[in-house]
Amino acid sequence: MTGMGTEARTSALTTAVEDGIAVVTLDLPGESVNKFSRAVKDEFTEVFAELQRDAAVRAIVIISGKRDVFVAGADIEEFVALRSAEEATRLSRDGQAMLDHVAASPKPIVAAVHGACLGGGLELILACQYRVVTDHPKTMLGAPEVQLGIIPGAGGCNRLPRVVGLRGALEMILTGKNIRAAKAFKMGLVDELVPPPILRSVAIAAARRLASGPGGGRRRPGGVAGWFFDRSALGQSIVLKRARTMTLKQTGGHYPAPLAALDTIRFSLSKGVELGLRYEAERFGQMAMTDVSRRLVEVFFATTALKKDPGVPAPAPSPRRVDRLGILGAGFMGSGIAAIAAGQAGVEVRLKDADLPRVGAGLRAAAGIVNERVRRRSITRREGARQLALVSGGSDYTGFHAADLVIEAVFEDLEVKRQVVREVEAVVRPTCIFASNTSTIPISRIAEASIRPETVIGMHFFSPVQRMPLLEVIVGERTAVETTVTAVAFGRRMGKTVIVVRDRPGFFVNRILSPYINEAVRLLVEGVPIETVDRAMAAWGFPVGPITLLDEVGLDVAAKAGSVMQEAFGERLRQALDLGALVADKRLGRKNGRGFFLYRDGKRAGVDPTAYRVLGLAPTAPPADEDVVAERLAFAMLNEAARALEEGVVRQPRDGDIGALFGIGFPAFRGGPFRTLDALGARAAVGTLGRLASLHGDRFLPAASLVEQADHGGRYYPSHW
Numbered sequence: 001m002t003g004m005g006t007e008a009r010t011s012a013l014t015t016a017v018e019d020g021i022a023v024v025t026l027d028l029p030g031e032s033v034n035k036f037s038r039a040v041k042d043e044f045t046e047v048f049a050e051l052q053r054d055a056a057v058r059a060i061v062i063i064s065g066k067r068d069v070f071v072a073g074a075d076i077e078e079f080v081a082l083r084s085a086e087e088a089t090r091l092s093r094d095g096q097a098m099l100d101h102v103a104a105s106p107k108p109i110v111a112a113v114h115g116a117c118l119g120g121g122l123e124l125i126l127a128c129q130y131r132v133v134t135d136h137p138k139t140m141l142g143a144p145e146v147q148l149g150i151i152p153g154a155g156g157c158n159r160l161p162r163v164v165g166l167r168g169a170l171e172m173i174l175t176g177k178n179i180r181a182a183k184a185f186k187m188g189l190v191d192e193l194v195p196p197p198i199l200r201s202v203a204i205a206a207a208r209r210l211a212s213g214p215g216g217g218r219r220r221p222g223g224v225a226g227w228f229f230d231r232s233a234l235g236q237s238i239v240l241k242r243a244r245t246m247t248l249k250q251t252g253g254h255y256p257a258p259l260a261a262l263d264t265i266r267f268s269l270s271k272g273v274e275l276g277l278r279y280e281a282e283r284f285g286q287m288a289m290t291d292v293s294r295r296l297v298e299v300f301f302a303t304t305a306l307k308k309d310p311g312v313p314a315p316a317p318s319p320r321r322v323d324r325l326g327i328l329g330a331g332f333m334g335s336g337i338a339a340i341a342a343g344q345a346g347v348e349v350r351l352k353d354a355d356l357p358r359v360g361a362g363l364r365a366a367a368g369i370v371n372e373r374v375r376r377r378s379i380t381r382r383e384g385a386r387q388l389a390l391v392s393g394g395s396d397y398t399g400f401h402a403a404d405l406v407i408e409a410v411f412e413d414l415e416v417k418r419q420v421v422r423e424v425e426a427v428v429r430p431t432c433i434f435a436s437n438t439s440t441i442p443i444s445r446i447a448e449a450s451i452r453p454e455t456v457i458g459m460h461f462f463s464p465v466q467r468m469p470l471l472e473v474i475v476g477e478r479t480a481v482e483t484t485v486t487a488v489a490f491g492r493r494m495g496k497t498v499i500v501v502r503d504r505p506g507f508f509v510n511r512i513l514s515p516y517i518n519e520a521v522r523l524l525v526e527g528v529p530i531e532t533v534d535r536a537m538a539a540w541g542f543p544v545g546p547i548t549l550l551d552e553v554g555l556d557v558a559a560k561a562g563s564v565m566q567e568a569f570g571e572r573l574r575q576a577l578d579l580g581a582l583v584a585d586k587r588l589g590r591k592n593g594r595g596f597f598l599y600r601d602g603k604r605a606g607v608d609p610t611a612y613r614v615l616g617l618a619p620t621a622p623p624a625d626e627d628v629v630a631e632r633l634a635f636a637m638l639n640e641a642a643r644a645l646e647e648g649v650v651r652q653p654r655d656g657d658i659g660a661l662f663g664i665g666f667p668a669f670r671g672g673p674f675r676t677l678d679a680l681g682a683r684a685a686v687g688t689l690g691r692l693a694s695l696h697g698d699r700f701l702p703a704a705s706l707v708e709q710a711d712h713g714g715r716y717y718p719s720h721w
């Protein structure tokens, strides 16, 4: 009931009693999703107490009033407002208390789930006696807490292993990944899987059944082996030990939350739920105050903010509609872009290359990407077929007259790119946008060939397109605002996190990568072994070391990018050696099975000793301290990020941090280059750079903005915490 006075609390819960069954609908007013805030929890507790007292009510169903969301999780604003571990522990205890009431309810409670059921939402349904879930693709269940550096704190660490068994619980809690309804059913997390239209009636029927007698829940799947590993003490201790080793390996010891979750689950399984819940709240409190959690939460906020950012200063015009996409070049990048444009954005795609065999190869490559998603069951076979039907191709410009956007991914050659601009403009409508996927050529140079330079822009995807989450949109000197907002909006429709960058060599990601790679190669020249360099950066938190990265990117691509950067920025970004010698020796990296490393059957088989010889090097240096190596490489990158921001390459530190995280796997627990610099403090950073400059050369001289910050006590972000 909603009161009339000004103080009236808008209520999130409405209850309808039908024939002894109370259906409680959760629908947070004024919000697109349901989330648990203190107010919602209080209301829940109140409503449930009332339903317990109401003699007309025999059982309860909880359902969401939102379209595709059950409960998205806890209110993260309340979480960031926490100031101490004690406060966080109290928040956790409150959530647990509310769900204890649900779990202990003498009247059966059935969860009816459609849409996202995450974090606190998952913990709510775990406390219910019975779970009915829709088999819709929008229905996702998950415990994403570790991705924010915390652990499930409303009973999740205690109840999940008891409901699905230890292994299933570890998989969900340690990775934080969402699972689809079908998998949740298979794991035993779900009692009934139903199509959305009958969710409510099936849940009511289940409630009625449970009200008239015990039982009704599914027997947990898994057999004898399942029982041993998931439910017996000996099996569990084996599984927990293995999980700990794997977690340490995967996190490099940088992320405390998965280990805290493991401790909590172990504790709960041996000491029982009551003590287990206390322990869970303690560990939740500790984790909530870690720097890692703060960085991860900031990254979450930055990504969310970017999703709403039109990419230009207000007032931003509306993006134009894009229904049809033309792609030039059916090679590695073009085919990848085609697959995600059809798959994620759902637009019609026309792929053009110089001749039909290449078009055929491109179409096959795009089909390969879509079919891989079918194989992984991310999409159904029928959906895959529908997506593929959107992609067609040819060796001429047939179909391009209807395109709203053309993305070119032809050879990396200014003249070729200019030629295709002219050809495209002769066939498309005047409003059609021309986007280049160039990685090194200035957009403004390409636009010189255009009769409508305001429609020319850069859309720099990363390889492999279907996996890399970042897109750099590059604004040329004459690019119109409307072109920018359209490219940003379309990039987002393709599922990318988009940053808008200035048309400077290397844009942002390759700009900060360049001195980092140069420094890595310089260490090889100094005689440091390849493995040491890679190990140092993996230990610093990168997913792979810089030399491995070179092989992944392709040595031809890297050699070219390196020389472009050297030409643009001179001495500071001078390459220690020309990687061209490796290319001349037919070493392109992973793609042809030979680079710094050797590859067999797609698997890496160690450093190729002859790679040193080709470059005229020998790993002769006395063993290098990995910390010393990491400091040189990291500071080369951090300093360049500061310079790039000074030049307006990114609009704000947030964009640079997200670019580094999503473009090159900068360690998430560090939050990005600007967060790292803030954490160090400008004065310390300038000090280190000064020392590195005196030891290794002027390329380490600190960026002007850092010196300025050091002198005046500035930082990149205001301090929130």
Ligand code: NAI
Pocket (backbone or CB within 6 Å): 328, 329, 330, 331, 332, 333, 334, 352, 353, 354, 358, 408, 409, 410, 411, 412, 413, 416, 420, 437, 438, 439, 440, 460, 461, 462, 463, 553, 557
């Ligand atoms: P690729 O060599 O695999 O594909 C290029 C395709 O363009 C070939 O199939 C070629 O036949 C076709 N082509 C050449 N001239 C053409 C024309 N006039 N009309 C139609 N098609 C034409 O090259 P890749 O790797 O796909 O690169 C394409 C572009 O993407 C380049 O500008 C590159 O710098 C950029 N890029 C590449 C990345 C990578 O990691 N490979 C990453 C980001 C950007």
